[in-house]
Amino acid sequence: MKTLIEFKNVTKQYRIGEVSIKALDGVDFSIAEGEFVVILGASGAGKSTILNILGGMDTATSGQVIVGGEEITRLKDKRLTAYRGEQVGFVFQFYNLIPNLNALENVEFATEVCKDHLDAKKVLAQVGLQDRARNFPSQLSGGEQQRVAIARAVAKNPLLLLCDEPTGALDYITGKSVLKLLQDLNRDTKKCVILVTHNSAIAPIADKVIKVKSGTIESITVNAVKQSIEEIEW
Numbered sequence: 001m002k003t004l005i006e007f008k009n010v011t012k013q014y015r016i017g018e019v020s021i022k023a024l025d026g027v028d029f030s031i032a033e034g035e036f037v038v039i040l041g042a043s044g045a046g047k048s049t050i051l052n053i054l055g056g057m058d059t060a061t062s063g064q065v066i067v068g069g070e071e072i073t074r075l076k077d078k079r080l081t082a083y084r085g086e087q088v089g090f091v092f093q094f095y096n097l098i099p100n101l102n103a104l105e106n107v108e109f110a111t112e113v114c115k116d117h118l119d120a121k122k123v124l125a126q127v128g129l130q131d132r133a134r135n136f137p138s139q140l141s142g143g144e145q146q147r148v149a150i151a152r153a154v155a156k157n158p159l160l161l162l163c164d165e166p167t168g169a170l171d172y173i174t175g176k177s178v179l180k181l182l183q184d185l186n187r188d189t190k191k192c193v194i195l196v197t198h199n200s201a202i203a204p205i206a207d208k209v210i211k212v213k214s215g216t217i218e219s220i221t222v223n224a225v226k227q228s229i230e231e232i233e234w
């Protein structure tokens with residue numbers, strides 16, 4: 001399979017006054033097109049930092065990040081904004097929907113800046129919310145709001161779908177159904193899905209598991225056989 005993402009000796013240092021924090025210290029990995037990847041690690045390990053750099057929301061202190069043949073660590077202002085806006089779909093723990101827009105409008109709003117976007121109504125149907133398009137976020141359950149957030153990310157028709165603890169605010173059953181949706185979307189659309197979590201029970205559903213510890217890569221494992229969501233428990 002063709003390589004989609006490469007991290008080469010990436011470091012990230014945050015400076016707060018006199019104090020310097022090394023969030024990433026020489027991170028190397030690659031991800032192929034269409035892979036479902038879980039980035040696993042304890043709190044503070046550097047998972048979100050990896051995801052934020054990959055999504056163009058933060059910049060590396062040194063090293064290279066290459067996505068689809070383009071070195072995003074070299075992109076400045078306008079091109080980085082375009083990359084973030086068009087090539088990356090984000091799903092966060094707390095949905096971040098716009099409260100005064102309904103489900104359909106939330107999806108449409110995100111796709112407005114994307115040239116190659118998908119039909120918002122069709123994508124809402126794909127996540128099982130065809131009958132809730134006119135509902136506002138406050139009229140939807142947490143799981144339904146996360147489905148809208150996933151539809152919003154998918155409808156941009158991005159190169160990658162980045163999910164930071166997407167089930168963190170959901171109960172067990174709802175969390176599992178959101179994971180199933182992400183696994184189905186990855187299988188059906190062949191889009192690369194990268195999911196950050198501290199929950200090691202989720203690892204078996206991935207093609208590849210990247211374990212992060214204290215800003216370094218502890219291990220990279222390829223699952224010979226991926227498990228379905230029904231098979232995992234925590």
Ligand SMILES: Nc1ncnc2c1ncn2[C@@H]1O[C@H](COP(=O)(O)OP(=O)(O)OP(=O)(O)O)[C@@H](O)[C@H]1O
Pocket residue numbers: 014015016021022023041042043044045046047048049050198
């Ligand atoms: N903007 C920032 N300024 C200063 N330090 C930061 C910043 N963002 C992250 N850090 C620090 O970098 C380290 C890695 O943080 P990161 O958020 O990537 O970890 P994480 O593995 O995602 O943790 P969690 O699961 O708790 O979200 C931590 O020590 C954190 O405090």
